[in-house]
Amino acid sequence: MDKVRLQKPDFAFLEADTEGLELCRTIRATPQSATKCILFFEYDSRYLISGLFADASGYLYNDAHEDEIMLCLQRLRGGERYINAAMMRQFNQPQVLAYQKTITALSKREREVFRYLGYNHSTKQLAELLCMSHKTVETHFEHIKQKLKLTDMRELRLRAITEVGILHPNSENIGDLPDDNGKIFPKK
Numbered sequence: 001m002d003k004v005r006l007q008k009p010d011f012a013f014l015e016a017d018t019e020g021l022e023l024c025r026t027i028r029a030t031p032q033s034a035t036k037c038i039l040f041f042e043y044d045s046r047y048l049i050s051g052l053f054a055d056a057s058g059y060l061y062n063d064a065h066e067d068e069i070m071l072c073l074q075r076l077r078g079g080e081r082y083i084n085a086a087m088m089r090q091f092n093q094p095q096v097l098a099y100q101k102t103i104t105a106l107s108k109r110e111r112e113v114f115r116y117l118g119y120n121h122s123t124k125q126l127a128e129l130l131c132m133s134h135k136t137v138e139t140h141f142e143h144i145k146q147k148l149k150l151t152d153m154r155e156l157r158l159r160a161i162t163e164v165g166i167l168h169p170n171s172e173n174i175g176d177l178p179d180d181n182g183k184i185f186p187k188k
Helices: 001-005 018-029 047-055 066-077 085-091 094-105 106-118 123-128 134-150 153-164
Strands: 013-017 037-043 058-061
Touching: 018 037, 018 047, 037 047, 037 066, 058 066, 058 085, 066 094, 106 123, 106 134, 106 153, 123 134, 134 153
Parallel strands: 013 037, 037 058
Antiparallel strands: none
16 A cells, blocks of 8 residues: 555556455545556456455456456546456346445445454454444444344354455355354354
């Protein structure tokens, strides 16, 4: 991020992995940054849905041809977004459409709480990171659970971790998740 601040590039080409998505979010959240993020994905990327959450300007596959990269840059310079055509078909899958509906149901602050929860932060950590009381964080949790039609904190935490991209939704290796007090939620 320091290089982006110092050099102020027009474009940032990022791998669509946990680090790349987080850097994209950071760049997008920086008020004076005009840098447009272009995310590069693997074909079977578990991060594809999470890429939407990062709010990048361009979405390409790693093996994108030079012509497509140039077209992407041209569109971004014109103020448009660019999404690879094959990727767009994947975005129109029921799972992705449901995710988009979910995210648009949440307020900006709720999305922020949801994202940090996806990195498995505790309520106390979230309160410190977001400069709010733990009661306010808990209120956001309740609102998010209502909007996502989830019944308990375990479901909310698992959904956040899955959708933020740490886990693949179909993963068999989810393991046990700690609650805010360090107590382990066993896998169901």
